[in-house]
Amino acid sequence: MQSALRGLYTTTIPPNFYGFTNYYKNRALLNLRKFQTQSCKFSSNHEKQIVQGRAYLPPWFSVAPMMEWTDNHFRTLARIISKHAWLYTEMVVxxxxxxxxxxxxxxxAFPAEQHPIVLQIGGSNIDNLSKATELASAYSYDEINLNCGCPSGKVAGHGCFGARLMLDPEFVGDAMSAIAASCSVPVSVKCRIGVDDHDSYEELCKFVDTIVSKSxxxxxxxxxxxxxxxxxxxxxNRRVPPLKYEYYYGLLRDFPEVQFTLNGGVNYIEQVNVAMNQGAHGVMVGRAAYNNPWSTLGYVDSVVYGVPxxxxxxxxxxxxxxxxxxSVVGKDAPNRPNVRQLVKPLLNMFxxxxxxxxxxxxxxxxxxHCKTVKSFLEETIDALPNSVLDSQLSGNPPKWEGEFGNMDLLLPPKYAARTWGESKFHACVAVTT
Incomplete structure (x- = not known):
């Protein structure tokens, strides 16, 4: 990987202004630019871009939103281990x-140290999505993400939200427009490649194209x-439907003005670099980051970002x-976490x-019986050898023997029926550069 000092991702963005588009030179070198969607203004900014006055490295690695897992406590642990991974909240309805x-x-609410952090919201009522985003703006999240991928019956069933929203791209486009108008940070969508029998590459492209054209x-x-x-x-749903990485790489080809983060099936840090060396804009890791935070998150800064x-x-x-x-353990205050909740993220550290x-x-x-995390650690830590407690990660993560394959040979046919066309984007760049 090239050094992460090739550019900072930032986000100081007024309403209705989406602040990042990225490209790769030789399918690996990320160039960062700002793109204005409404007035078609474009400006190069390869060194720094800003989100609400804070400068971050790009979201090449992110930790997925996971209900009952990626709460404040786990995110705090994750940020101690990695300074640059992008963190997502649990979905909030x-x-x-x-x-x-x-x-x-x-x-x-979350500690300021957790930046960069993305709030994921869920819902199927545009007015409430807009109001929720406006209320959340006071907390200074760095991005707002809409859940269009959860397959849980409680979320996607009964005509509700989650993955079922992929069946109505017009609604999602309108919802994303309303969400963007209610905040001053980038907005994003997390989705699957399809739902049930609506799983063709053409339908996935139509979903993306509709949202990009409407928001x-x-x-x-x-x-x-x-x-x-x-x-x-x-x-x-995380293992039965087959992975189709060729759909993801097809989107990179057919929507060069859009940033796509790859999610699903990535369990090792070396997979992240393999995917990005083949052109992926970024990779999101879920359960591997939670189930083995030390060996997964511990390599992010040095291996993915190249930062000492x-x-x-x-x-x-x-x-x-x-x-x-x-500092946050409960003392008769309402909604304060107890020791068990605070210890939960630590249980996979070894x-x-x-x-x-x-x-x-x-x-x-x-x-x-322990009333503090300090007393808990004092009572349990002697079960672990000093060699485990005091050792540091080696310079390189374990090798990953798999590969994503030659995606150039596996890509689906090019999507041609674009409403927000590639030619429009490049014409915009030509006029303003």
Whole structure:
């Protein structure tokens, strides 16, 4: 990978102004530009771009939104391990934000250290999506993302939202336009490659094309599996439908003015670089980041971003997290987390390491009576060898033997029926550069 110092991603963007488009030179070198969707103004900005006055490296690596997993506590742990990964919240339902407007800290507050951070919202009512976005703007998220990919029956069933929204791209386009008008940061969509029998590449392109033509949306996170809404579980939806990475790479070819992040089936940090070396704009990792945070997130800054980092041992990570945890642990205050909730993100820190089984058994016993995370760690940490606690990650992650294949030979036929055409984009660039 090229050095991450080739450019900073930033986001200082007024309403209705979508602030990033990226390209690759030789399918790997990212160039960052600003694109104005309404007045068709374009300006090069290869060194710095800004989101609300804060400068970040681009979202080459992000941690997926996961219900009951990517809460404030896990995100705090993730940020201690990686300084540059983009973090997503759990999905927050728009109606919850609207109806709990006097209690928003419970759902939307986060420590400033978690930037860059993206709020994912869900819903199927445009007015509520707009109101929720406006209310959330006070919390200074760096991007607002709409869930169009969750296959859960509770979300996608009964004509609600999630993956079912992919069946109505006109609605999603209108919703994204309303969301963008209610905030001053980039907006994005997380979706699947299709739903049930609506799984052709043509239908996926129509979905993207409609949203791009109706709204300032220029970022899509593509889970490269379709969603099955016929009653199988969300877990089965993550493994039963086959991965079709060729659809993702087809979108890169057919929508060069849009940023696409690849999601689905990525479990190793080396896969991220393989995907990006083949042209991916960015990669989102889900359960691997949660189930093995040390070996996944620990390599992000150095391997994906090429940024020299001050390596921490797991003992040092625990010490930093404990300071945070005991500053927020409940003391009779409503909605304050308890020790069990705060310890939950730590339980996978020693994945596959000597002493992990004993530590988890001691953790189970300690959680029954410990009142602080400090006392919990003092009672359990001796189950782990010092060699595990004090060692740092090696210079290179374990090799990944697989590959994405020669996508140039697997790509679906080019999508030609564009409403917001490529020629329009390039004409805009020619006029203003």
């Amino acid at each position: 728009a109606e919850t934000i609207v109806h709990q407007k006097d209690n928003l800290d419970r759902f939307l 300032p949306t220029r970022h899509f996170i593509i889970h490269a599996r379709k969603a099955l809404l016929n009653g199988i579980s969300p877990a089965a 980092s001050d390596p921490l041992s797991r003992r040092q990570v625990l010490e930093k997290y404990q300071i945070y945890a005991d 994945h596959s390491e000597p002493g992990n089984g004993l530590w988890k058994r001691k953790a189970d016993a300690a959680l029954r």
